[in-house]
Every structure is written in structure tokens, then in C-alpha cells.
Amino acid sequence: MPYDTLYDPAAIPASYRGYFEEVQVTCGAPWKRVTEKGAPIARWQRRCGADPSGGYNGQPGKAYGEALAQDPAAVKRRILEGLRERLTLGWEPTCDCDAGPPVPCTVLDPFAGSGATGAVAARLSRTFIGIELKEEYCRIAAGRIGAALRARPAASPSEAANPPAVRPGLWQVSRDGDPRGLALYQRHYSARRYADGRPRRLFVGPGEKLVLITPEADALLVWRKFRSRSGERGVNCAAFRNEGTGKSSALIREAVRIAWERWPGERLYTYVNPAKIESPNPGYCFKRAGWRSCGKTRSGLLVLEALP
Numbered sequence: 001m002p003y004d005t006l007y008d009p010a011a012i013p014a015s016y017r018g019y020f021e022e023v024q025v026t027c028g029a030p031w032k033r034v035t036e037k038g039a040p041i042a043r044w045q046r047r048c049g050a051d052p053s054g055g056y057n058g059q060p061g062k063a064y065g066e067a068l069a070q071d072p073a074a075v076k077r078r079i080l081e082g083l084r085e086r087l088t089l090g091w092e093p094t095c096d097c098d099a100g101p102p103v104p105c106t107v108l109d110p111f112a113g114s115g116a117t118g119a120v121a122a123r124l125s126r127t128f129i130g131i132e133l134k135e136e137y138c139r140i141a142a143g144r145i146g147a148a149l150r151a152r153p154a155a156s157p158s159e160a161a162n163p164p165a166v167r168p169g170l171w172q173v174s175r176d177g178d179p180r181g182l183a184l185y186q187r188h189y190s191a192r193r194y195a196d197g198r199p200r201r202l203f204v205g206p207g208e209k210l211v212l213i214t215p216e217a218d219a220l221l222v223w224r225k226f227r228s229r230s231g232e233r234g235v236n237c238a239a240f241r242n243e244g245t246g247k248s249s250a251l252i253r254e255a256v257r258i259a260w261e262r263w264p265g266e267r268l269y270t271y272v273n274p275a276k277i278e279s280p281n282p283g284y285c286f287k288r289a290g291w292r293s294c295g296k297t298r299s300g301l302l303v304l305e306a307l308p
């Protein structure tokens with residue numbers, strides 16, 4: 001039995017979609033997954049030689065310094081420390097060509113064997129090209145890929161005519177300076193302009209930043225962690241603008257989840273300027289997303305917060 005028949009496409013988790021990237025239409029550059037290390041995986045650490053608490057107290061058996069080598073025990077400690085969950089925060093382009101949402105790429109397997117990769121590509125609606133030397137394997141591959149195609153849920157007529165170009169998920173992680181984000185930011189009431197009229201390139205102040213943009217580039221939400229002069233603690237929602245048809249409260253909820261993946265346990269806060277907002281209930285979409293009013297700044301801005 002070839003080894004790849006043991007590799008069951010149906011058992012592949014959705015996160016493996018990352019193997020089959022999406023690409024920018026104009027230049028073909030792939031989008032990349034933005035990840036962050038999460039909690040340690042204790043079982044994995046122990047299997048690799050850690051003690052029950054995930055640490056490692058082994059000592060080098062040889063005089064590694066004389067050989068100008070690293071301390072092998074310290075290297076092992078570092079590796080064990082790195083055995084953590086990998087959290088996907090989102091996806092971002094690897095180029096600046098600003099061609100809009102990416103399109104699914106074509107998967108090529110030049111050694112296709114019995115077609116496990118082709119079957120996964122079919123399941124994830126990717127175009128697949130496979131090359132295989134042995135006729136017998138080609139037949140098996142055709143059968144498996146055909147079965148994977150038949151097992152896919154039928155697309156609705158509108159989906160069939162216009163297949164989704166981006167993976168489901170309300171937000172993608174972008175970066176400060178993304179021209180699509182900059183355009184949305186500049187239409188926000190709080191956008192700052194340089195006194196000398198110079199064009200703005202970046203739209204987030206200094207500190208740790210997390211820029212979220214919808215795949216259609218019709219909404220922007222910016223998280224920024226910095227030392228606030230007004231004494232607010234936590235992570236600031238520095239801008240939120242929704243020009244799309246998606247519900248603002250749903251976008252905020254999802255952005256909160258992403259923020260807490262990145263900054264677990266942190267208070268989140270934002271300012272709303274009631275003088276610049278037409279709504280009789282300023283901050284309504286934040287409140288709908290579970291935020292609460294917690295005071296006012298000296299200049300009259302409302303402060304809203306979400307607590308973990």
C-alpha cells in the first residue's frame with residue numbers, strides 16, 4: 001500500500017487550508033497566514049523530554065564551549081519552550097500591489113501518487129493539476145478526486161456563478177499603511193491631518209498595532225496598545241469604520257475575539273466623540289457588541305470598555 005493512501009483527506013482540519021494559499025490577482029504573490037504562539041502544549045513538551053511542568057533541567061554532558069558550540073541543554077530548553085499552540089490571527093498580502101481580495105490559487109502536485117493532495121484540493125474548491133508516472137495510481141487518484149468532488153456540498157446558483165474569492169471570516173489582518181485601510185481611516189471623523197498638508201502614509205500611532213480590514217476592504221478596525229497619557233489601561237480601539245453592509249456589532253465582536261487572542265486578559269477601550277456622531281446613542285454598535293460606558297475624558301469624549 002503506498003503511504004499516501006494512509007493519508008486521509010477527509011481527516012484534514014480546515015486550518016490546513018493554509019497549504020493551498022490564495023494569491024494576488026495582478027502579481028501572483030501569495031497571502032500569508034499571520035500567527036502567534038499561544039499556550040504551551042504540555043503533552044507535546046513532555047513527549048519531547050520536558051518535565052511535567054514543561055521545563056527542562058538537563059545539563060550538557062560535554063565541554064561544548066571548547067568546540068565553540070552552543071549549550072545543547074539551553075537549545076533543548078528553548079525548543080521545548082517553543083512547543084506551543086499556533087493561533088491564526090488572520091491573513092495578509094505579501095505585496096503592495098493593492099489588487100483587492102485574493103483569488104484561490106491552483107494546486108500542482110507533480111508526484112501525485114494516489115491523489116490525496118488532489119482530493120484535498122477538490123474538497124477545498126481549488127483547481128488541481130496532478131502528474132503521475134504510474135497508470136494504476138492515476139486511476140486510483142481519479143477515483144478519489146472524483147469522490148471528493150461529489151462529496152462537496154452543492155453550491156447555490158449565485159455561488160456557482162460567483163465563487164467566493166476569500167476564506168470565510170469577517171476580518172483579515174493587514175498593516176499600518178495599507179492603502180485600503182488608509183482610505184477608510186481618512187474618511188473617519190477622528191482622522192488626523194498634518195498641519196503642513198503633507199500626505200499621510202501611516203494611520204496608526206506608535207505602539208503595538210493590529211490592523212484589521214474586511215476582505216472587501218469596506219471596514220477597518222485598529223487595535224493599538226500604548227501608554228495612554230489619559231491614564232487608560234489596556235488596548236485601545238483606535239479606529240473603527242464600517243462602510244459595508246456587515247453588522248457593525250458583529251464586526252466588533254469578532255475583532256474583540258482576535259484582540260484577546262493577541263492580548264489575552266487585557267481590558268479593551270475606545271473613545272467616542274458624541275459631538276461628531278449623529279446617533280442619539282453614541283457608541284451604540286459597541287454597546288450592542290457587549291461594551292459598556294465607563295466615563296468621560298476631560299475633553300468630553302465618552303469612554304467605552306470591554307472586559308475579558
Ligand SMILES: C[S@@+](CC[C@H](N)C(=O)[O-])C[C@H]1O[C@@H](n2cnc3c(N)ncnc32)[C@H](O)[C@@H]1O
Binds near residue numbers: 118
Ligand atoms: C509519495 S507518492 C506522492 C504522494 C502524493 N504527493 C499525494 O499527496 O498523495 C510519489 C509518487 O511520485 C510518482 N513519481 C515518481 N517519479 C515520477 C516522475 N518522474 N513523474 C511523475 N510521477 C513520478 C510515483 O509513482 C509515486 O506515485
